Amino acid sequence: MSTLFPLRIALRPRRQLAALLLLAASALVTSPPGESATAKTIKARFACASDKSIDATFINGKRSSVNLVLSDGRRLALPHALSGSGARYSTDDETVVFWNKGDTAFIEERGKTTYADCVAVKSKKR
DSSP: OTTHHHHHHHHHHHHHHHHHHHHHHHHHHHSOTTOOSSOEEEEEEEEOGGGOEEEEEEEESTTOEEEEEETTSOEEEEEEEOOSSSEEEEOTTSSEEEEEETTEEEEEETTEEEEEEEEEOOOOOO
């Protein structure tokens, strides 16, 4: 029995090393590819019907959201919400919803579309 005891001690560090390697590998697998710790922002301006406009700053990260500046002077910060198609941002009580799909967008407030037919304005490169 005394000859097995040193063998048992020699195996422990290997088991610990194997467990650490397994833990490190699982952390790599569960991290989304290309996901960084810092959020990325995209700015866009939308021209809407009735001479209205929306300046949007999309914040893409762990908790995506959009900051809006409306042509009537209001500023809104909306968290990302579930949607079937396109991007949807909403207050918790759904009183304000901002929809964006491709180059188009609109805002609904209390079930009524208040910013309609919004199209992204192409920025001029200098």
